[in-house]
Amino acid sequence: MALFSKQNKEVFTNPLNVDHPILGQVLGICSALAVTSQLKPAIVMGLAVTVITAFSNVIISIIRNTIPNRIRIVVQLVVVAALVTIVSQILKAFAYDVSVQLSVYVGLIITNCILMGRLEAFAMQNKPWPSFLDGVGNGLGYAMILVIVGAFREFFGRGSLLGFQIIPDACYDLGYVNNGMMTMPAMALILVGCVIWVHRAYFYKEK
Amino acid sequence: MKLNTNSNSYIIVYSAILVVIVAFLLAFVYQALKPMQDANVALDIKKQILYSLNIRGLDGQEAEAKYTEVVKAEGEKDGRKYYMCNIGGENVLVVELKGMGLWGGISGYLAMHGQDNPTVYGAYFNHESETAGLGAEIKDSQEWQEKFIGKVIYDENHDVALSVVKKVDNPDCQVDCVTGATLTSNGVDAMLKTCLEDACPIAFELFEDLMTQPQAVADSTATEPKVMEE
Numbered sequence: 497m498a499l500f501s502k503q504n505k506e507v508f509t510n511p512l513n514v515d516h517p518i519l520g521q522v523l524g525i526c527s528a529l530a531v532t533s534q535l536k537p538a539i540v541m542g543l544a545v546t547v548i549t550a551f552s553n554v555i556i557s558i559i560r561n562t563i564p565n566r567i568r569i570v571v572q573l574v575v576v577a578a579l580v581t582i583v584s585q586i587l588k589a590f591a592y593d594v595s596v597q598l599s600v601y602v603g604l605i606i607t608n609c610i611l612m613g614r615l616e617a618f619a620m621q622n623k624p625w626p627s628f629l630d631g632v633g634n635g636l637g638y639a640m641i642l643v644i645v646g647a648f649r650e651f652f653g654r655g656s657l658l659g660f661q662i663i664p665d666a667c668y669d670l671g672y673v674n675n676g677m678m679t680m681p682a683m684a685l686i687l688v689g690c691v692i693w694v695h696r697a698y699f700y701k702e703k
Numbered sequence: 704m705k706l707n708t709n710s711n712s713y714i715i716v717y718s719a720i721l722v723v724i725v726a727f728l729l730a731f732v733y734q735a736l737k738p739m740q741d742a743n744v745a746l747d748i749k750k751q752i753l754y755s756l757n758i759r760g761l762d763g764q765e766a767e768a769k770y771t772e773v774v775k776a777e778g779e780k781d782g783r784k785y786y787m788c789n790i791g792g793e794n795v796l797v798v799e800l801k802g803m804g805l806w807g808g809i810s811g812y813l814a815m816h817g818q819d820n821p822t823v824y825g826a827y828f829n830h831e832s833e834t835a836g837l838g839a840e841i842k843d844s845q846e847w848q849e850k851f852i853g854k855v856i857y858d859e860n861h862d863v864a865l866s867v868v869k870k871v872d873n874p875d876c877q878v879d880c881v882t883g884a885t886l887t888s889n890g891v892d893a894m895l896k897t898c899l900e901d902a903c904p905i906a907f908e909l910f911e912d913l914m915t916q917p918q919a920v921a922d923s924t925a926t927e928p929k930v931m932e933e
């Protein structure tokens with residue numbers, strides 16, 4: 497099987513559209529709401545989840561034939577937990593301020609339903625390379641929503657993007673006020689709803 | 704021969720091996736990254752101290768250099784740290800604050816200056832898990848932290864007068880609390896009360912040699928009654 501055969505391409509692109517983890521399957525919502533109040537943590541969180549889904553998929557796929565069926569969920573959890581801990585340690589060492597902002601949510605990637613869902617549904621039955629593509633695709637699908645919602649919330653809630661002020665001071669002088677609602681998780685839910693709506697209306701293709 | 708992956712002995716051996724491998728891996732990663740993490744934590748504390756001295760927006764290297772330039776001595780008593788700083792020839796005392804917020808611990812640094820009647824030079828607060836947009840504003844809102852600047856800390860009985868209240872009656876020593884975050888604000892208030900109570904006598908004890916410059920004498924007399932009580 498070629499590395500980028502049609503089948504493999506579908507494995508990679510499906511989670512970005514039809515089988516999108518958040519838009520299609522509505523998984524992983526909780527962390528998507530929690531870490532999106534600013535763009536930077538949203539990007540880091542998206543990358544962390546992408547790395548973890550990709551590598552846990554690969555590892556589980558490599559050892560899939562040796563895993564005893566009765567403890568397969570436990571084995572999957574151990575692998576995911578180990579990867580998450582490593583990522584969290586790396587963030588603490590190289591991106592300390594972001595890891596402080598993300599606080600508990602890095603650790604909570606362990607419980608992210610996207611991960612368990614992909615391991616159970618895909619990596620347990622497929623070879624490492626397609627599993628890797630599937631993991632990257634799902635991670636990026638998740639990251640995409642985080643970035644969209646994070647950008648909206650930071651722009652309207654704080655008037656900045658990635659910490660740089662975008663809305664000029666002149667606007668504030670004229671009476672523009674940042675929308676404090678945007679910094680609250682409830683607004684993230686509404687935004688995710690809007691994104692799902694736009695996606696279903698314009699981009700969704702039936703299989 | 705095909706292994707029976709469902710036999711009990713296979714499951715036990717498999718999980719044991721898996722756990723040992725993972726444990727070694729995690730221990731290795733932790734050991735390898737520990738020095739860098741410790742450096743980050745130490746730098747973060749230095750930055751927070753500089754924030755309380757109204758020096759914001761410095762990167763790692765600059766912050767490090769500024770810190771060594773400004774902070775002259777540090778001491779510790781009862782688990783809280785005290786820093787003696789010198790800014791433009793003036794002595795500024797930074798007191799570490801620790802307290803309880805709504806969901807978890809809150810902390811901070813409060814800088815004070817003035818010998819007879821200390822006032823707030825600057826303040827910085829941090830939290831572990833306060834609600835974003837509400838309690839978390841104690842950390843995120845520089846505006847709120849700047850409200851503390853210039854407030855009188857002690858009343859005539861040397862009790863802590865500085866407080867965070869819903870209705871400001873005395874703007875000299877009271878700060879308006881964060882809207883929607885009453886419990887976190889109460890936590891900040893309680894934290895100020897406990898941590899600042901003995902700050903002056905302790906600081907005098909710790910930094911005696913630094914404070915025996917002429918202008919510091921007045922401060923020593925002001926805080927002496929407190930020392931006698933103890």
